[in-house]
Each structure stands twice: as C-alpha cells, then as structure tokens.
Amino acid sequence: MKKIKKYHQIQEYIKKRIQTQKYPPDSYLPSENEFCVQFGTTRTTVRKALEELLKEGFIAKEQGKGSKVLERGKYLGLLSVKGFSGSTDYKVKTRVTVEPKVVEWDPIIGFPLSEDEKSSKCVYFQRVRYIDDKPVVLENNWYALDALEPIRSEEFVEGSFFKTLSQEYLIEIMGAEQELRSVPASGDIAKKMGITVGAPILHISIRFRTSRPNLNLYGDLYCNTTDYPIRNSYFL
C-alpha cells in the first residue's frame, strides 16, 4: 500500500492543467488560498506543490502577484530540454528530411541500449534546422517502438516533437546525458549542411530520460557553430 502524498497529487493536478492549456502560458494560477479551499488543505501543502512545480520549471513565483505559468519547461545543460526550438531567439525553420519510420537501431547511438530497447524495433526521423535559410543543425532522433507509437511529423504540436510529447502524451523530460565532440564533417553531413568536407563541426549525442519508465529518446546532433555558437547559461 503506497502512501499518497497530498502535495504530489496537487502538483500533478496543476501540471496536467498546464500541459493541457487549462492554465495557459503567461496566465496566473489561482492563489494559494484558493487551492487550499479547492483541495481542503493548508498553505504549507499547497506551497510545497508549487515549489516542486517551480523546480520543474512549470511556473514562476512573483511575490504580491501570484504564480505565473511559464511557456516551457526549464532548460539546463547544453540545450533546452525541449529541444532545439527553445534554444535560440532567431527564426528557425525546420525541415523534416526523414519522416518518422520504423527501422533497426543505428549503431551510431552513443549510449548502451537496455534489453527491452534492443529487442524492440525503433522509430527514427531526421530534421534539419535552418537560420536565415542556412542549415545550422542536423538532428537524428530514435526511440523504441515498444515504448511509444510512431508520430507523424505533421502531427507535431507547433512543429516541436517535445511539445507533442508533453501536450499530447503527457510525457515529460526528466533528465539527460550528453556527449560533445568536435569532429570533421563527413561527406554526407557536409553536403546536407552546406559546408566543406573536413570542416570542424560540433557533434552531440544525447539520451533523454522521460517520465515514461521504458522510454528513452536518443539524439544525434551536428551543429555548424561557425555563425551560431551554442550558448547556455545556468545559475545555482
């Protein structure tokens, strides 16, 4: 018999409302006292729930005003956890160069697969990101077919795979491991990125852990950092 934590229930309730846009971005949540009445509890418990959502990056708190719903989950590490879309201010165009399809696992994936994943086929798709009509990032993605059905790229919410996971499937990114290398561009990559063969390019392998136990998302990114270096900032 598992103990249900009240603050966790409230936390999940609010999170789901945010994900389904019942509490839309930039709006303010009901006040702490209103949640107290709604859930028949005290501010201590409501505040604990809100604090968890703060840590998860779903809300921001403003003293004297309220708790504001944030646009996206917080970012940490090299890239936004919501993928490339959220990591730059420039206008990014995305072209799906390989539609999601079921294939065998590609040995290029830089992480060991679990037994469950190995025994499953996988869904693969490839996208290229453009800034000012110049290709800047080539991105390969894989995930186990057994863990999640293939999603057609036309169904991506606002063109974002991660937004789709969050809003349509209620799957959240829990964390990630990344590996970065500076490598010479291969002929294939150079062609797709419009650069010369052997030019230095940033290669990033990523494994995203998700809130769905058996679902990992694998990514393989090639970034032309000549004009647009990767930026990130963090604070403690």
Added chain:
Amino acid sequence: MKKIKKYHQIQEYIKKRIQTQKYPPDSYLPSENEFCVQFGTTRTTVRKALEELLKEGFIAKEQGKGSKVLERGKYLGLLSVKGFSGSTDYKVKTRVTVEPKVVEWDPIIGFPLSEDEKSSKCVYFQRVRYIDDKPVVLENNWYALDALEPIRSEEFVEGSFFKTLSQEYLIEIMGAEQELRSVPASGDIAKKMGITVGAPILHISIRFRTSRPNLNLYGDLYCNTTDYPIRNSYFL
C-alpha cells in the same frame, strides 16, 4: 533597514562551516532538532535553510539518517562549476603554463566587460590539463585585478583555483554563461595540444558569476575531444 531572514542566517552559518571544513565532506550535519536548539527556532526554519543548501549542492539529505556534506558543489551546464578538476574520473595532471600575472585584457574574451572591469587591469594565467600524459584541455583564465588579488598557483588548494576561491576567500560560483564552438586548431594551440594544425577542436568561452558582486571569472578553453569527449548529465 534590511530584514534579516533567520533561515538565511542559518544557511550562511552552515555554509561557512562546510567551506572551512568544520563540517568536513562525507560527514553528517547535526540533526535538524539540534539546529533548532542551537538557533532557538523551529524545524520549519531549519529545514528551509537546509533545503537552500541542498539546492546549492552543499549537502544531500538521507531520510532516517541525516544531512550529508558533499564533496563539491553540484554541477550543471557543460562543466562542473568547480572547473575541470571535478568533471572527469580520470587522473588529470595540471601544468601551469603561464603563472598568474597582471596584464591588459585580452580581446579574445567573448563577453562584454563592465566599465569597472575595463578600467582595471586583469590577472591572467594559463593551464594545460593532461590525461595519460596527453594534453586534453588548454585553459586560459582572467579576472579583474581590482576585484581580487593575484593568487600564486602554488597556493591553489589541491591545485584547484575554484577550491581556493571557495575555501580561502569564501567566494562561490553563482552561475555562468558559456559559448561553444567547433573550430580548427591554430598553430599555437595545435603545438601546445600536440595535434595537427586545422584539426577540429572544441572551443568554450565561459563567464562565471560569483558571490562577490564585482568579480567575474572569464575562461577560454580548448578541448581535444578525440579521445575524451565532454560529458554532462542533468536532471530536473
């Protein structure tokens, strides 16, 4: 008249004890109730202080056991906030190739300087990190002379500049901005890193913000990722 927050006082007290090794790494802090008696307050307030220290990465909490003092501040972003030393498990040797000395600011620094910084001279030093006697990282560092005296490399605590700041000067890293590029190695870099000119190398510009208001640390890293890629992981 600024309001003193009790939990913040307790937080700073414990932090200083950790920094000065009065609470050494891997030891357990006094229990929450003991702190209550010591500071004449309640567990709510003590727990708030401990939670802040948890977020800052100074301690880990273990239910039923206590709060354990951690070895290093937590890491986020690309590299450990404590610098390169903490970011790998391999045996790293560090050679100081340029002793800390007062120079003019180098225009290579990829961040705009504040007026205070511009009007000051700066302290500069360069180190090379070796793994298996092969150079892997070349690191330049700068900071404003007005904000912090030059520290001789022989005085570095355990050879680490960041540990020295924390333990000798009680200066903590509050956050950082980074910029990553994949670039061809210049003649000078190639020579020092033992690679061929033009080989792809990872270039990272970093600005660390510290707890001392006017002190920023600037870094300029060249990493040979051929054998040792940069790894990082994070969780939400």
Added chain:
DNA sequence: TATTTTAACTTGTCCATACAATATATCTGA
C-alpha cells in the same frame, strides 16, 4: 550464538495560525 523485535533517532509530510513584504487598485484630498 544468531535472529527477531523493539526503541530511539532521523528526516518527511501535514495541520493551523500569525504577521511581514510586495503589488495593485481604490479612495481621498489638494
């Protein structure tokens, strides 16, 4: 002796309350 139970101590959750600090709209007076 070896195992199980118990007791003591730790952190985790939750309740009920009070007042401080901040933001915003409303009222008041010049």
Added chain:
DNA sequence: TCAGATATATTGTATGGACAAGTTAAAATA
C-alpha cells in the same frame, strides 16, 4: 485632475505541534 494615502489580495517568513517513514543499534528471544 493628479498625487498620495489606504485597503486588499497575494506570496514570504516563522511559530508550534503532530504523526509517518526510514535507519540504526540495543534489547529480547529463539
């Protein structure tokens, strides 16, 4: 009309207490 005071709603800090859950070592038991 407009500036300043005021009232109200919000989050922030803090008190004091209770019981749950996990850890450990001592005590009881086989």
